[in-house]
Amino acid sequence: MARVLIIGAGAVGAVVTHKCAQAADVFEHILLASRTRAKCDAIARQLKRPIQTAQVDADNVAETVALIRAFRPDLVMNIALPYQDLHIMDACLETGVAYLDTANYEPPDTARFEYKWQWAYHERFRARGILAVLGCGFDPGQTNLYTAYARKHHFDRIDTLDILDCNGGDHGYPFATNFNPEINIREVTAKGRYWEDGRWVETEPLAVKRTFDFAEVGPKNMYLLYHEELESLARHFPECRRMRFWMTFGDSYLTHLRVLQNVGMTRIDPVEFEGHKIVPLQFLKRLLPDPASLGPRTKGKTNIGCILQGVKDGRPRCYYIWNICDHQACYREVQSQAVAYTTGVPAMLGGKLMVTGAWTGAGVFNVEQFDPDPFMREIGRWGLPWQETFLDRYPLD
Ligand code: NDP
Numbered sequence: 001m002a003r004v005l006i007i008g009a010g011a012v013g014a015v016v017t018h019k020c021a022q023a024a025d026v027f028e029h030i031l032l033a034s035r036t037r038a039k040c041d042a043i044a045r046q047l048k049r050p051i052q053t054a055q056v057d058a059d060n061v062a063e064t065v066a067l068i069r070a071f072r073p074d075l076v077m078n079i080a081l082p083y084q085d086l087h088i089m090d091a092c093l094e095t096g097v098a099y100l101d102t103a104n105y106e107p108p109d110t111a112r113f114e115y116k117w118q119w120a121y122h123e124r125f126r127a128r129g130i131l132a133v134l135g136c137g138f139d140p141g142q143t144n145l146y147t148a149y150a151r152k153h154h155f156d157r158i159d160t161l162d163i164l165d166c167n168g169g170d171h172g173y174p175f176a177t178n179f180n181p182e183i184n185i186r187e188v189t190a191k192g193r194y195w196e197d198g199r200w201v202e203t204e205p206l207a208v209k210r211t212f213d214f215a216e217v218g219p220k221n222m223y224l225l226y227h228e229e230l231e232s233l234a235r236h237f238p239e240c241r242r243m244r245f246w247m248t249f250g251d252s253y254l255t256h257l258r259v260l261q262n263v264g265m266t267r268i269d270p271v272e273f274e275g276h277k278i279v280p281l282q283f284l285k286r287l288l289p290d291p292a293s294l295g296p297r298t299k300g301k302t303n304i305g306c307i308l309q310g311v312k313d314g315r316p317r318c319y320y321i322w323n324i325c326d327h328q329a330c331y332r333e334v335q336s337q338a339v340a341y342t343t344g345v346p347a348m349l350g351g352k353l354m355v356t357g358a359w360t361g362a363g364v365f366n367v368e369q370f371d372p373d374p375f376m377r378e379i380g381r382w383g384l385p386w387q388e389t390f391l392d393r394y395p396l397d
Contacts, residue, residue, distance in 0.1 A: 001028040002355035005073040005097075007058050007088060008080035009034035011179060011292040011336060012102065012137070014043045015344025016079050016351075018334040019382065021047045026352050031071045033058075034080070046335055058084040064091035073097055074355050077347060081180060082106040082113060089121055089132060098130050098354055102137030102347050103183070104228045111186040111268055113228050118364060126363035133359065134366050136350035137343035138304055138323075139165055139245075140229035142384065144368040145346075145375050146306045146321045147233055152372060154319050158240045158310035161233065162396055166248040167339060168217030169300035169327045175256035176289040178298075178339035182281055185266050188257065193226035194244040195234045206254065210246065210396060214303040215387075216324050222246040232366040260284065291340065298327040298337040305386075309394055318391040323384050333383070345383050349375060 004027045006016055013034065020027040030051040032040040040053035056067050058080050068076065068091060078088045078101040085105040092099040106113040118134055125132050135141055143163045151158055167178060177184040192203035208224035227245035234243055260266050265284045270277040305322025323342070330341035350367060353359040358374040367375075380386065 002026060002074040003029040003072060004031070004075050004077060004351060004355070005068065005071055006030065006032045006077045006079055007034065007056065007064070007084070008078065009036065009039035009043055010079070011290075011294075011340035012343045012347070013079040014046075014292060015334050015336050015340045016077060016347050017043050017051065018047065018336075019345055019348035020351070021049055021051060023348065023352055024049060026356060031067075031073065033067060058091075059087050061087050061090045061094070064088060065094050068092075068095040068097055075100060075351055077101075077351050079344075079347065081183060083108050086117060086121075089118065092130065092132070093121070093124055093128055096128055096130055099125075099132040100136055100347065100351050100354065101134055102141060102343055104135060104140075106183075106186070109268065111190055113187075115228070115231050115366075122364040129362045131354060131359070131361050132364040133350055133354060133370075134364060135229060135232065136347050136367050138346055138384075139163060139227060140232070141343070141346040141350070141367055142323065142379070143304065143306055144229050144233060144366060145372045146386070147237065147308065148368040148370075149372040149376050150306065150308050150319055150321060151237065154317070155308065155310040155312050158237060158308050159242070160309045160394075161237075161240055161243045162307045163227065163229070163243075163245045164212060164214070164222060164303075164305055164307065164322075165246065166212070166214045166217055166220050166222065166303045167300075168214065168220065168248070169298045169302065169338060171289075171294045171298040171337075173289055173297075174252060176294060177291060178294065178337065179291050179343070181285045181288045181291070185257070185260075185281060185284075186268065187227075188225065188247075188249075189261060189266055190226060192224045193230070194224060194242065195230055195240075196242045206249070212246070212395070214248075215322070216301050217303050220248040221251075222248045233368060236366065236368050292336070295327075295331045295335055295337045295340075298331070301326050302338045302342060304342065307391070307395065318394050319388065320391055320395075321386055321388040323386050325384060330383075342384060346375075346379065349379055349382055352378075
């Protein structure tokens with residue numbers, strides 16, 4: 001029976017809280033804390049069992065330390081924003097409590113996410129005897145575990161990996177993002193990058209496009225992006241010659257994004273406006289629909305998976321593993337759309353595997369460094385079942 005502190009009461013934090021509340025035999029006591037306590041209380045009211053809520057500014061390490069000392073959790077789940085990662089890790093180090101997150105650290109003033117800042121905590125977590133698990137959402141998270149599972153059971157060597165993230169959902173707005181708009185737009189407007197023959201190859205933003213026919217969604221245009229799991233997967237599967245990440249975008253989304261970029265609304269540097277300094281992207285976030293409010297409006301499905309090529313018993317093979325998630329079914333279950341659901345469910349299960357001792361260790365680890373089997377055995381029952389097939393031919397060039 002564990003005590004868990006969840007920090008962040010946004011779209012994903014709501015799902016994590018619902019799912020931890022469902023796992024009552026594991027998470028006996030739950031404290032949901034966030035910058036705005038009213039959001040925690042609103043989520044608490046949706047649940048069938050009582051939880052505690054609190055206000056915390058997770059950028060203030062002393063405040064988080066005081067909250068941890070008062071609640072005495074076995075695990076802190078960081079479901080706030082990437083900017084808080086290092087501060088929350090500092091608080092965990094000070095109090096000796098395990099840590100989990102879903103997105104790697106990103107400095108607020110540069111759109112550049114990298115694991116190096118969090119990997120640099122490895123020795124300190126190891127010396128303190130505590131475990132930090134990084135990137136336990138869907139991508140990163142479940143896609144890393146799909147890769148580890150494929151490598152363990154279906155390949156002696158993997159040569160290529162393509163991660164395909166398709167959101168076939170429609171929320172009816174001309175432009176909205178399915179998770180935090182600031183983080184989402186920073187990611188999409190950055191240069192593309194993929195791993196090939198031991199080095200990173202850079203592309204212009206959204207310059208490489210393919211069409212793929214996704215099961216239960218249909219054909220969609222997808223674009224090569226740099227995504228954070230590529231960094232850890234390239235490190236942990238050095239045999240793999242090429243790794244790429246693809247995400248689908250509709251034409252309307254891309255047209256809006258292009259206009260916003262052209263007029264400077266996606267800038268992340270402060271601009272002087274009528275005596276105030278404002279960051280255009282943060283102002284834009286204020287105007288856009290809150291991702292947590294998209295749940296009741298979003299219809300359709302997500303389809304996220306991995307295609308791997310490699311060798312088993314001396315023969316080449318191609319393997320595809322994926323999950324399909326229905327926005328409306330998620331809403332019926334936890335009052336959130338599928339993008340938040342597909343992130344929050346693996347986070348809860350990762351936390352469960354940590355507190356029950358299936359995933360152990362001291363130091364900072366990415367999820368693919370653990371045995372994928374306990375995760376793969378349970379994830380279907382928690383709402384994200386996977387499908388798999390061997391393909392006769394590789395479907396992408
Ligand atoms: P939201 O913006 O909806 O929620 C973030 C929450 O964190 C808000 O409730 C916010 O509070 C809170 N918060 C922000 N700053 C602080 C702070 N200093 N102290 C305490 N709380 C704070 O984001 P999402 O729920 O969409 O995303 C959450 C995380 O999940 C992000 O890191 C995102 O990158 C990650 N993610 C990961 C995915 C994956 O597959 N791995 C996919 C999608 C998202 P307030 O409400 O007051 O602003």
